[in-house]
């Protein structure tokens with residue numbers, strides 16, 4: 001069952017996040033801040049944001065989100081090791097999409113470590129596009145990519161009017 005995260009889940013979700021990020025086999029430099037997640041820090045997040053959990057005789061997966069930069073920012077996506085490859089991450093991203101639509105936000109966004117090619121592939125399959133590379137503070141070379149997913153709306157253009165392009169197209173003069 002997938003459901004919104006509640007304050008009563010804070011400690012369990014924090015433990016799940018620490019375990020999931022702690023078990024990443026690739027060396028991550030800097031170490032993920034997710035390793036410092038606590039029940040208190042999740043409660044602080046829930047004061048302004050939200051998230052979802054997958055429950056199966058206990059919480060086995062979670063994601064946190066908050067409204068940032070005109071979109072819904074996703075973080076702390078974590079699935080217990082024994083529950084991987086069952087589509088839980090994909091379901092949590094779908095839940096985030098539903099929340100973004102409910103809030104009237106047009107896109108999801110997140111950061112993914114360059115050192116985790118499997119995660120980059122997973123997010124690409126889920127419809128995210130990497131838009132920029134960034135370095136953590138104090139690092140000379142890029143360490144993570146910003147990625148976003150624009151949500152398709154069902155709004156049809158008015159009859160007779162062509163749809164407006166979603167990006168500004170270059171204006172070229174006829175020769």
Ligand SMILES: CC(C)(COP(=O)(O)OP(=O)(O)OC[C@H]1O[C@@H](n2cnc3c(N)ncnc32)[C@H](O)[C@@H]1OP(=O)(O)O)[C@@H](O)C(=O)NCCC(=O)NCCS
Nearest residue numbers: 020021077078079084085086087088089090111112119122
């Ligand atoms: C990254 C992470 C969240 C993915 O969770 P997950 O639940 O295993 O992800 P999904 O099941 O949705 O997709 C993973 C794979 O399973 C496959 N899959 C999806 N649904 C499936 C199903 N029903 N049956 C079998 N495989 C399935 C996907 O195609 C994907 O394939 P891949 O291994 O080639 O990438 C998890 O590995 C994790 O917690 N990692 C540690 C923390 C982390 O890195 N978080 C992300 C930070 S950006």
